[in-house]
Amino acid sequence: MFGTGKGGQEVLGKCPKCGADVVKGKFGAYCTGKCGMNVGKALGVTLSDSQVKSLLGGKKILVKGLKGKKGSYDAYLIPDNIEEFFYTKDGKKIKGFQYKFKTEYPTRKKKRG
Numbered sequence: 251m252f253g254t255g256k257g258g259q260e261v262l263g264k265c266p267k268c269g270a271d272v273v274k275g276k277f278g279a280y281c282t283g284k285c286g287m288n289v290g291k292a293l294g295v296t297l298s299d300s301q302v303k304s305l306l307g308g309k310k311i312l313v314k315g316l317k318g319k320k321g322s323y324d325a326y327l328i329p330d331n332i333e334e335f336f337y338t339k340d341g342k343k344i345k346g347f348q349y350k351f352k353t354e355y356p357t358r359k360k361k362r363g
């Protein structure tokens with residue numbers, strides 16, 4: 251079981267980048283170490299608490315509604331590594347970190363025979 255953080259927030263797991271607690275905040279999951287790791291989203295999709303917990307535990311998650319060239323799709327995302335990314339906020343270039351995923355596509359169960 252996970253305990254609670256200093257502020258009484260629910261701890262979802264440990265940050266894969268800096269090892270600090272990841273807690274549930276008003277705007278989603280975030281790293282209390284403020285290392286810039288984006289733990290609350292995967293490929294632009296906001297994750298549920300249980301998905302964040304699974305990712306922090308190194309487990310694959312099924313994410314629905316990912317945006318592709320041909321529309322939205324579902325896929326399993328497996329945390330593989332961490333990569334740097336840059337985004338612009340208020341005209342400033344900010345460096346962040348995000349998961350690098352391996353992707354698996356759900357296969358429809360086939361009956362043998």
Ligand SMILES: [Zn+2]
Binds near residue numbers: 265270282
């Ligand atoms: Zn962190």
